[in-house]
Amino acid sequence: MNKIISDIRETARQLLADGKVDVVIGYEKGSLPLKATPCFVHSAQEVDSLIWDETCENNLAAFVAKTPGKKAIVAKGCDSRALVVLLQENQLVRDDLYIIGVSCHGVIDQRKIGAEVGEILEASITDGKISVKGMEGDKEYLFAEVKDATCQTCRYPNPVIEDLHLGELIQVSQDVAAFADVAAMENKSESERQEYFKEQMSKCIRCYACRNACPLCYCQECFVDCNSPRWLTGGVDRAENLLFQAGRVLHLAGRCVDCGACSRACLQGVDIRALNRKMTKDVYEMYNHESGISEEGKPALNVYSANDPEEQFLVKE
């Protein structure tokens, strides 16, 4: 067992035994290979189910507001950024939250592996090597070869807010070209982009797994479920799929923390990230705002300034 796992378990044991929290939200081994699953540990006797590795792909901030009582959460960089946004939006009470911060080297892109070996039947991770037995063959990967796209451009692998830090801090490479992927999409012609998104939206079956995995999609009634006004029918077609994704991207403008949880949750492989990242880049360029990196900041679109330089929108006296 690695030291971070034993430290997570010991911390959880102590917090629960001392009555400082009612529940610890972390990860446990899932029932499928290379899949950890979120878990909710309520007693010191249960802490040995907690794990930490490259399969811990969910953003656990998605479960915090829905979990009653005082809670501790195991948070990697992107989870912590989502917690910051939730705190800024008054969805959480800081005093009810104990953040066990862990530095994160990234999570595995299972889709990449599945595309090569078919359904994953068995897998193990040893010293950064991932050995996989699949329906269509066996293969061994270095972690870097199957690191999720989100993690390849991550600039916040260390938690930005925490009560305790476990593991060594990770140096962030300054060479990471922050929006090279978005720039590549912007450089395509309009018709190429249209074709690309038509193809992506044709794959969507509107299961809403992307929305449900997102820590920042927390509306009690989502616009897609709304009857009055009714934005979408229950049916699935490309235009409505695009309306759903466009609505979602707008609602997440200046809030999305680029954790990739929505993309990983999509079994249809829809490139949701391309839309989210474009919005993230636009907000960054227009407002010099990165979401969830400072407790003091406010979401960019929640701030009003009488000195807004867009004079054409000012009411003339």
Ligand code: SF4
């Ligand atoms: S984006 Fe990836 S590397 Fe960065 S904190 Fe999240 S899971 Fe870890």
Ligand code: SF4
């Ligand atoms: S994008 Fe994927 S996860 Fe989201 S609704 Fe469509 S099929 Fe489901």
Ligand code: SF4
């Ligand atoms: S939209 Fe996707 S990438 Fe952005 S915060 Fe939600 S789950 Fe994470």
